Amino acid sequence: MSERTATIASRVGLHARPAAIFAEAAGELDLEVTIARQGEPADEAMDAASILSLMSLGASQGDVVVLRAEGTGADEALDKLVKILETDHDAE
Amino acid sequence: MQTFSGVGVAPGRVLGPVRQMPKPIQEPHANVNIPADVTVESQAQRIKDASKAVQAELRERAANANGEGKEVLEATALMAADPMLVKSAIKLLKHETPGGARTAERAVWEAAATVAETLKALGGYMAERVADVLDVRARIVSELRGLPAPGIPASEVPFILAAEDLAPADTATLDPAKVIALITSGGGPQSHTAILARALGLPAVVAAAGVDGIDDGTEVYVDGAAGTITAEPGEELRVAAKVWANQASTLAAFTGDNTLADGVRVPLLANVGTGADAVKAAGAGAEGVGLLRTEFCFLDRDTEPTVEEQIAAYGAVFAAFPAKKVVVRTLDAGADKPLPFLTNADEPNPALGVRGYRTDLTSPGVLERQLEAIAAAEAAHEAEVWVMAPMISTAEEAARFADLCHAAGLKTPGVMVEVPSAALTAETVLGQVSFASLGTNDLTQYAMAADRQLGPLATLNDPWQPAVLRLIKLTADGAATASSASGQAKPVGVCGEAAADPALAVVLIGLGVATLSMSPRALAGVAAVLKTVTVDQARELAGIALAAPSAAAARAAVREHLPVLNDLGL
Structure with missing residues (x-):
């Protein structure tokens, strides 16, 4: 199991366009990636490819989340997803 | 043909x-007996296929859209095939699920409802997305049923x-x-x-x-x-x-300073809700605002906006009309415009309930804070601000509202005449305030006891009804008597949809109405017709309408005397 933490950079938090960009990227992977708030049990983590789950997570700018995935290429995939979360998409 | x-x-x-327009989607039945040969796997596949098809259609529409609309469609497309939504729907297909196995349609319906509830509970931006989730749900269920997608067709x-x-x-x-x-x-x-x-x-x-x-x-x-x-x-x-298309382009220009054929001034004002509306209305030539609907500042909120927020919202409208009249209607909540912090959703008969000015009885303070904000916004701008209360029924209510306005430093208090009792006692009501504005939509619904939204009652719900025209005349006559008694002009305006009907506008002027306020789009048409008639002709047409046996006869008789309507396609 690979694991990464990421700090939400987008000003609006993890919804609207930033959530759409992230869910789409997670959905294109051949791995199942989960997302949870830091400190929450791993078995309550949600599907990172679900925009509805991301929205119900309600993560704001500055909140820390944990991404988890298993399998070949998991580390590279998670690094890529962390980068998306740590970019302020509203600033573009 | x-x-x-x-x-x-x-x-x-x-x-x-x-x-x-496709018919609205009906809720799929629960507790349907599922035939033994229908497998969970086949139903799960149907849900997956339908959600993918909806996603593909939304993506295609997103590709042809621009700006904000494009982003919304892209996000909605993602929701359509959302793995969490699809998984929770598939779970509901299984016999071991509490409540038993659902049909594919019902499973999608319930799964999306659960998501919608979660988002609603989160409030704010998430709660606003509930409509998108329900839209996606309706699309997937339509797809499963083989029906066209709900909503306005794409073309x-x-x-x-x-x-x-x-x-x-x-x-x-x-x-x-x-x-x-x-x-x-x-x-x-x-x-x-x-x-x-x-x-x-x-x-x-x-x-x-x-x-x-x-x-x-x-x-x-x-x-x-x-x-x-x-x-x-x-x-x-x-x-x-073809002729209309050519004329419409020439009608589009209204430049303000509306007059009748004999030079009598009849200011044409606009109905607006926001500062952005006001800027557009000023651009369309409106000579002021005859109805500022302040509830737009309050709708979709769980709590009352602060005085500061209100000052900014009203100020944005006043700024668009320096030295011009702006008539502010105080909060008109209730009936078809409920507000969680002000109105009771359980009234058996909301149109006859605690609405408009009456909410001051059950939630005192909101109106006073609103008047305070209006006075502060007036002080910061050049507009000439008049204030009126909706749903006034008695002279006592009018007097109390005038007192509240004066206490807040607002000099020109008025009332909406929407309740027949206010029209019938216009002379005493106008004795208490400086002006009245006829809200013909509600006045018609109350005079005819016919709900505004009901199609089968459309012929009753017509401001051309002679009974409604008589109430308008009573109001104008009562105001004229109150004016002579007090030595102060007490004008009566119309800010309902009736003012936007060019033929009816002529009749209203003939009945004694001084100003007309309407959607800015209607200004040019109304002005084009008014400039062809004199006050005397308008009075004559008003007499014809009042004497007509029905709304249809009144309309037909007046239109016959105004051939300009047909020439202009109005």
Whole structure:
């Protein structure tokens, strides 16, 4: 199991366009990636490819989340997803 | 040629193909016995296929959209095939799920409802997305049933939208570049369809039985003034549509300073809700604001806006009309405009309930804070601010409202006349305040005891009803008597949809109304007709309308005396 933490950079938090960009990227992977708030049990983590789950997570700018995935290429995939979360998409 | 007739609610003569609005999706039944040969796997596959198909369609629409609309469609497309949504729907197909196995349609319905509830509970931005989730749900269920997707149909070419009636939610997605006219089998002159059509300047006919059965693609001619729809029209009507198209472009310019043929000034004002509306209205030549609907500042909120927020919202409107009149209507919540912190949703009869000025009885303080904000915004701008209370029924209420206005430092208090009792006692009511404004939509609904939204009552719900015209005359006469008694002018305006009907506008002036306030789109048409009549002619036409035996006869008789209406296609 690979694991990464990421700090939400987008000003609006993890919804609207930033959530759409992230869910789409997670959905294109051949791995199942989960997302949870830091400190929450791993078995309550949600599907990172679900925009509805991301929205119900309600993560704001500055909140820390944990991404988890298993399998070949998991580390590279998670690094890529962390980068998306740590970019302020509203600033573009 | 087949002809349908209804109530014309917004003028214009256009020709185009019909597209039917799909019927709203019905909730799939729970507790349906599922045949033994239907497997969970096959149903799960149906859900996956339907969600993918909806996603593909939304993506295609996103590709053709721009800006904010594109982003919304892209996000909605992602929701359509959302893995969490699809998984929770599939779970509901299984026999071991509490409540037993659901049909694919029911499973999607319930799974999306659960998601919607979660988002609603989160509030704010998430709660606003509930509508998107429910839209996606309706699309997937339609796909599963093999029905067309709900909502306004997507089309490459401009079309005439036919429906039973439109809901406020449909109107938000209506693209005026694609929809050239609205025709409905239900609804009335005051329905959402009618109000939307006037705001967008789209020709519209409501309560035209049978139009929801016209085949998609059929070419029809719509005359929004006459209230007729003709399928497969002949050459004569094709020419009429062309002539209208040319005239519409010349009608578009209203430059302010409206006068009758004899030079009598009749200021034409605009109905607005926001600062952005006010800027547009000023651009359309409006000589001021006859109705500022302040509830737009309050709607979709769980709590009362602060005085500071209100000052900014009202100030944005005042700024668009320096040295011009702006009539502010205090909060008009209740009935079709509920507010969680002000109105009780459980009233058995909300149109007759605690609404408008009456909410001050149950939630004291809100009105006083609003008046404080209006006074502060007035002090910061050049506009001449008048303030009126909605749903005033008695002279006592008028007097108390005037006291509240004076205490807040507002110099020109007035009342809306919407309740027949206020029209009948106009002289005493106007004795307490400086002006009155007739809200003809509600006045008609109360005088005729006919709900504004009900299609079958459309003929009752018509401001041309002689009973309504008499109440208008009583109000104008009462105000005139109160003016002479006090030595102060007490003008009566009209800010209902009636003012936007050019023929009725002439009658209103003849009945003694001093100013007319309307959707900015209607200004040019009303001005073009008013400039052809004198006050004396208007009075004569008002007499004809008052003496008519029915609304239809009143309208027909007045129109016959105003050939300019037909020349202009109004």
